[in-house]
Amino acid sequence: MALRFIGIDPNTNGGNCPSVWIDPATGDFLFQGWEVTDQADLAQITTRSPIAGHEKIVRLPARMREIIAEACGDGAADLR
Known part of the structure; x- marks a missing residue:
């Protein structure tokens, strides 16, 4: 099943386009x-959750x- 596009950085200039997707088959988020x-950021993160x-x-x-919130709501629960 195709991934569902939720949204893209509203300030994108065509490159470096952060975006949010949902896998309708599993309800998983893709960022x-x-x-x-x-x-320093990675060290803080790995103290609580080692990075595999x-x-x-x-x-x-x-x-x-708002785009992330949209992915969490608005029908996201219906995807599972």
Whole structure:
């Protein structure tokens, strides 16, 4: 089943396009964002949740809150 596009960074300029998607088959969220490489941020994260080799931490801008909230509501529960 095709992924469902929820929204893209409203300030995108065509490149570096953070976006939010949902997998209708599972209800899982997919986030496209900027990979976090700041060692201080990664150190804080790994103190609570070690990052497995197949995982990446991504950052989405605060201006995308409404898009993320839309993914969490508005029919997201119906996807499971």
